[in-house]
Amino acid sequence: AADQRVLRLPALAVPVGGPYTIGVKVEVVGSPSLSATKNVAMTVTRSKLSARLSGGNRAASASRAFTLSSALSKDPDSASTPLNFAWSCKLDGLSVPCTDVSGEALAPPTTATWTLPAFTFTVGSRLKFGVTVSSAAGGDTRTATNSSIIVIVAGNPPEVDIVVPLAERIAPRQRTVLRGSVVAPDGSDIDEAALALQWSVLRGGLVLDTGALSGGVTDTLLNRINLVIAANVLHPGTQYTFQLTAAPLGGGDSGFAEAVVLTNSPPFGGTLVVSPTSGTMVETPFDLTTAAWVDDPVDLPLVYEFGVSSTGGGRRPIADSLQATTVSRTPLPEGHGAGSTLVAYVIATDLLGAASAPAEFSVTVSPPTLGAGESVSAYVQRQSEAVVQDAIASKRPEAATSAVSALAEFLNAEGASDPDVDVTEAREELTADLLDASEITFQSPTTLLQLMLAAITVTDDAETLTEQAVDDVAQLLQVLPPADEDDGVTVSFDAGEAALRVMSNLQAAEELAAAAEDADGSGNGGRRMRSRMLLRGGNGSGRGLATDCDGACERALELANSLRESVGRVAAGVLKPAVPGERPVAMDAGSLGLVAARERSDRLADVHIEVDVDPGATRGGREGPAFIAIDDGFAGGADGVSGRTALDVHVVRLEINPS
Incomplete structure (x- = not known):
């Protein structure tokens, strides 16, 4: 990882066994004799097997063969692990084994699939098929089970399938995606546009909105092949049964499939303590410590997001601590109101993505006292060297970003109250600091949001951004994952909107406006030409750089093209998890x-x-x-x-x- 405090071992990098000894040595830069070491023992155990049954509960025609497949079952530790399959069939709700129409017992296979011939069962039968997947790899036997209910129907309905999330339980705080598919009786795919589709909820107490997407329950219409349940809609610790029915638009029998989804309960009961309980903005290093969280042991370990609440009621993350329960030596921004009160928070998230309600702690963070004759700009530059650069040198990017954000807020407030305050040099220093911090930050959705929020504050007064500051922020935006990167960090809505606000600030930069005016010559401040540069690139006409566009004009066009690329990165990043038809x-x-x-x-x-x-x-x-x-x-x-x-x-x- 770019953050040297973090050791990330790729999946399957350490063989099962142990104990292994993981060691870390910390030394003072330039003084190797001042060092400390710490070792921990680690044992790697085998993962649980995953037993999958394609299709879920569904209808099957009595006059057509159907297949049950557990081929997606796997050993997470190794794709080459041989798996054993034991199938069963009983009448739903009873312990009576299934028989065919002649009363003969079935002969389950030992393979990953089980195909039942046409006319094996009578219409109206409700059959519960089960599979037990096992493996003796490594000398210890592991098993996992799954089951599906098949309802035997008359006619010739299409075969409907629902693919549910891989996790055993899903996190209600996140959107839930159920992916449907429909196959014609002859085995060919049916185009979604040729089907009458309808989603419904059979169990769980969830009422779906049958109209437009304005209901806030789903992010897709109920007549689409995929169903997306909006975040924060499902209740924790609840089992839901969803059903998808499908029939050809031209007429014909309808088929259905059902999927059971169990939601995870989030961690609870945690506390947050901030020490000391009072201090000075940026200058005082604070320690934030969380403890006492309670969660299902199989959902551990927990990861933590530390942050502070903003004046508008929102939250600003200041650290994505992975599994550490303490964030040390963290600079905080100035508190709010006459008492300079600042509310810090921590959110715990478990292994399955369920996030807790925030635990909070109030501290007093006072504004700084400037030295005799010291200007605001000089103070900010001094703290940049003393606090921000120290955090960067000690590989604490979150602390550096938090300090930059706090100093920029202070700079903006002082500049707004006194227009004669020269903040140009200090703002350039902060943009350079933020760029330095981004280069050593381990990228995650939380740290990406933290960087973008800090960049908003730094670029708040675009007219005071120097040419170098503009370049630094434009380069900072390159932390957004490239539009063609399939496995990059997903851009959250908040991070994407924050990145757009940074670009909105930059497009108002004085040098871009001046160059656009030179290229436009209309006397309106180059506003129309500036917008064309950003929206279309080139010289505003879509034909690339004009032959007479050089110097400042050419530089402005390069900047505009860079921002256009960043807009594309935002769009691609926020759409990375989307399914066709999801709410724009x-x-x-x-x-x-x-x-x-x-x-x-x-x-x-x-x-x-x-x-x-x-x-x-x-x-x-x-x-x-x-x-x-x-x-x-x-x-x-x-x-x-x-x-x-x-x-x-x-x-x-x-x-x-x-x-």
Whole structure:
């Protein structure tokens, strides 16, 4: 990891066994004799087997063969581990073994699949098929079981399947994705557009919204092949049964499948203590310690997010501690109100992703006292050298980012109260610090959000950003995962919107405005040309750099193109976990907005993606049409795009004259 305090061992890197000794040595930079070592013993045990049954509970035609498959079962420790399969069948709700229509006992196989011939069972039978997966690899026998209920029906319905999340229990705080599939009686796939689909909930007490997505329960319509339950909708520790029914639109028998989802309960009962209980912004190092969390032992270990509450009631993370229960020597921002009160928090998240309610602790963090004759800018630069650089040198990127954010808030407040305060040099120092911190930060959704929130504060007054500061922030945005990176960090909504706000700040930078005015020459401050640079790239006409665009103009175009790439990274990052048809992601970040959606190509035919471009007096004019119509070329014609292809679409809204 980039953070040298963290040792990350890839999965399967350490063989089963032990005990192994893991050691760490810490020494003072430049003084190797000042050091300390610590060793811990670690034993690696075998993982539990995963028994999977494709399809879940579902209907099967009495006149057609059907197959039960446990082929997705696995040993998480090794893909090459041989697995044994033992099948069973009993009448649902009874301990009576299944028989065929002649009353003969079934002959279960010992393979990963079991195919039952047509006319084996009578219509109306409810059969519970079970599979036990076992392995004796390594000398110890491990087993896992799973089961599905098959309802034998008349007619010739399609075969419906639901794929549920791999985790045994899901975290209600996160969105839940159920992926459906439908196969025709002859074994061929059926296109989603040719089906009448309907999702419902049979058990669990959840009421689905049958209308548009405005209900807040689902992020997909109930007549789509996939169902996405919005975050924070399902209740902890609850079992839900979902059903998907499907029938051909032209008429025919309907089939169904059911899936059982069990939600995880989050950790609870934890405490947070901050020491000391009072201090000075940035100058005082605080220790944040959490303890006493209670959770199911199989859901351990816990990881922790430490942070502080903002004046608006939101949360600003200051450390993503992995499994450490203490964050040491952390600088904090100034408290709020007359008492300079700051509320710190910690959120514990277990192995399955269930997150606790925050545990809080209030401290007093006073504003700094400047030295005699010391300017605000000089103070910020002094603390940058004393606190921020020390944190970077000691490989504590979260502490460095927290200090930069606090100093930038102080700088912004002082600059707003006294317009004669020169903050240019100090702001340049802070942007350089933030870039340095990003280069040693272990990337995670939390640290990405922390960096973007700090960057918002640093770039809050874009007119005071120097050329070097603009370059540093533009480079900082490159921590966003590339648009074509499949296994990068997912960009959360909050981090994506924060990144857009940073770009919104940067596009108002004085050097970009001046260069755009030179290229425009209209006397309106280059606002229209600036928007075209950012939205279209090149010289604003979409034809690349103009022959007469050099010097400052060329540099401004390079910056605009860099920001356009960063917008694409945000769109790709927030859509990384999306399924076709999921609610579009809509972000509003000052003068910059983004609507991003993932959809099947045939569903994009003649769809209007609405973008707010009302030229109201309080918001200024906007560049762009009122809507974008995607014509039916995407339906699978001359463009050669398959109707099943998932396409990502994003629309950018940029205000020309933000008020």
